[in-house]
Amino acid sequence: MREPDLADHTRTRVALVVEQLWQPVPGGSGTYVRELVNGLEAGSRVEPVGVAARGARAGLHGLDRRVPVRASALPRRVLYESWRRARSPRVPGWRDVDVVHATTWAVPPASAPLVVTVHDLAFLRDPEHFTAHGVAYFERALEITLSEAAAVIVPSEATARDCRSAGISSERITVVPHGVATEQVSEAEVLDFERRHGLDRPFVLWVGTLEPRKNLRALLKAYSSLRADGVDLDLVLVGPAGWGETAEEVRAAVERLGADRVRVLGRLSERDLGAAYRAARTFCFPSVWEGFGLPVLEAQAHGTPVVTTRGTSMEEICGESAVVVDHDDVDALAHALVVATGERHRELSLAGLTNSARFTWESSVEATSTVYERVAR
Numbered sequence: 001m002r003e004p005d006l007a008d009h010t011r012t013r014v015a016l017v018v019e020q021l022w023q024p025v026p027g028g029s030g031t032y033v034r035e036l037v038n039g040l041e042a043g044s045r046v047e048p049v050g051v052a053a054r055g056a057r058a059g060l061h062g063l064d065r066r067v068p069v070r071a072s073a074l075p076r077r078v079l080y081e082s083w084r085r086a087r088s089p090r091v092p093g094w095r096d097v098d099v100v101h102a103t104t105w106a107v108p109p110a111s112a113p114l115v116v117t118v119h120d121l122a123f124l125r126d127p128e129h130f131t132a133h134g135v136a137y138f139e140r141a142l143e144i145t146l147s148e149a150a151a152v153i154v155p156s157e158a159t160a161r162d163c164r165s166a167g168i169s170s171e172r173i174t175v176v177p178h179g180v181a182t183e184q185v186s187e188a189e190v191l192d193f194e195r196r197h198g199l200d201r202p203f204v205l206w207v208g209t210l211e212p213r214k215n216l217r218a219l220l221k222a223y224s225s226l227r228a229d230g231v232d233l234d235l236v237l238v239g240p241a242g243w244g245e246t247a248e249e250v251r252a253a254v255e256r257l258g259a260d261r262v263r264v265l266g267r268l269s270e271r272d273l274g275a276a277y278r279a280a281r282t283f284c285f286p287s288v289w290e291g292f293g294l295p296v297l298e299a300q301a302h303g304t305p306v307v308t309t310r311g312t313s314m315e316e317i318c319g320e321s322a323v324v325v326d327h328d329d330v331d332a333l334a335h336a337l338v339v340a341t342g343e344r345h346r347e348l349s350l351a352g353l354t355n356s357a358r359f360t361w362e363s364s365v366e367a368t369s370t371v372y373e374r375v376a377r
Contacts (some may be wrong), residue, residue, distance in 0.1 A: 006063060008110040011047040014040070015097040017106050018069065019048040019076065021060040028207065028294045029119055032155075032178055033103045034062040034218050039365035040068050046369050048253045051091045051100075051108065053079045066304070067175040084140050085096045098376040105141035116349070118142075120291030120313075121162040122213055129213040129288070131243055142166060150375040155292035156313035174371050177317065179361030180297040185274040193275035197263060203234035205304070206282035206339055207295045208287070210250065211242035215309070215327050220253045220262075222334040227257060233341065238262045238276055277302040282340040282348075288327050290314060296322065297359055300352030305340040307333070321351035 016037055020030040024368065050069035052060060053076035056362055070092035072079050087109045091100055094111035099337040101115045102108060123130050123138040130138070145152060145168070152173050154160045160173050170274045194200070204223065208214045216237070223235045235257075241247055250367045254262045268276060276285065283299035284307045293314035306322035308314040315324045323340050325332040340348055 001059060010368070012376050013047045013097045014098060014099045014101055014372050015049045015051050015070070015091045015108075016040075016101040017108065018052055018060055018063060018067075019056065019106055020104055021063055022056065022076075023061065023229075026368055027293065027357070028178075029104050031294060032117070032119075035181060035361040036103070036365060036368060037067055038062075039361050040369065043365060043369070046372055049093065049097060053269040054115060055163045062278045063252060070189070080137075081332070083108055084137065084144075087144075099372045101209060101372070106113050106139055107141050107144045107148075110150075114148050115151045115153060115371060115375060116145045116149045117153045117155075118145065118159060118163055118291070120159050120216050120289065122289045122291070123168060123287055124162070124166065126213060129211065129244070132136065151371050153371060155317055158316055159291045161165075172357060174367070176364055176367040176371070177359055178292050178294055178297075179364045180294065180301050180356050180359050181361055182301040183270065183274050184278075185271060185278055189271065190275045190280040193272055194279055195332055197236075198260070199234065199236070199263070199279065201232060201234050202281040202341065203236045203263070203279075203282045204210075204341070205223060205238065205276055205299070206285065207238045207276075207298075208285070209239050209242040210237075210246040210316045212244040213288045214242075214246065215288050216246050217249055218286050218327060219284055219329050220249060220334055222337060223262075224257065225330070225334045227261065231338065234263060235279065236265060236280070238265050238268055239274065240267045259319070265369065274302065277304055280304050281345070283336060283349065284333075284337060285309070285314060286325070286327055286333060287312070287314070291373050293317065297356045300356040303349045303353055305345055305348035307336045307340050307351055318352075318355060321348065321355035323348065 021034045023030055037048050040046045050067050052069050053072050090111040091108045097112050100112050103117050123135050127135045152168055153176050155178050160175050277299050282305045285296050287310050290313050296308050296314050299306050308322050309327045310324040323336040325336050
């Protein structure tokens with residue numbers, strides 16, 4: 001692990017919060033942090049320095065070991081609350097950084113020009129989809145962003161519109177789409193995955209956290225209607241437990257339709273997740289709202305047709321390469337699954353491969369570097 005060369009001012013030195021990498025299999029924001037920081041380290045324009053809570057270094061999964069990490073004296077929960085309430089402490093080594101980047105809603109004090117990535121403002125659209133504590137935390141982070149951020153990075157035009165509505169000026173907002181990087185899995189790995197989980201029929205895949213805004217309720221209803229009509233598909237749900245009533249709705253669906261039909265696999269390794277994407281007949285992501293919706297691109301990159309939600313960032317990034325329906329139209333969702341698994345399967349598979357190839361982490365890193373250099377000046 002290299003230490004920053006304080007005499008080297010040829011690169012913009014950026015302190016980035018890397019706390020989201022504590023999960024062994026990162027979610028969307030964790031994937032963003034990992035790919036961004038590792039991409040910056042591999043380039044020549046920016047010198048990244050990770051910022052984390054006390055004792056976090058050993059748990060930062062996937063971070064390039066060459067990236068130096070400066071640890072706070074405070075543990076994670078205390079650090080977050082101190083940043084939120086007292087706007088202290090500053091990031092370690094703040095005197096020798098040119099920019100501070102809050103990569104999620106954990107926003108340090110602006111001891112240098114502050115960049116904040118706003119993944120979404122879903123908590124303003126549908127606060128009932130979040131815990132009361134979560135909403136309060138996000139609202140305070142938005143207040144800090146409004147008052148302190150020199151620049152705001154968003155992954156989609158949909159999130160940019162929400163940010164403008166929340167009072168962030170257009171001059172501060174830069175749209176930087178995420179990339180997609182998938183490890184290609186072999187046919188043998190796919191067959192092994194299917195064998196281990198008893199997947200001997202075509203299946204619809206869903207990936208995410210079990211939380212209300214992911215709209216699993218609509219997918220479960222649509223799938224139930226397909227089974228009632230005799231459509232021979234299984235449903236596979238992948239991802240960690242979340243909050244709200246979604247977990248109970250899933251349990252009820254398993255009891256009603258059978259554990260051999262609705263498979264709840266929980267969190268998977270990245271290799272197994274890749275195998276799941278590739279094995280699926282189609283991928284369904286009917287979320288009410290997302291800042292970007294990275295799983296739809298991951299599915300497309302594996303050649304799997306996508307069904308997702310109209311009027312969201314997912315439609316923005318997929319365009320005509322996916323089947324889109326209104327989030328609350330269960331009949332349309334059921335029909336879309338039939339279309340994507342049947343008559344349009346090959347067409348959507350090829351269109352998805354073409355579409356996902358437009359989104360690279362190299363482009364995302366390049367655009368983010370430009371933002372850093374602008375605010376540092």
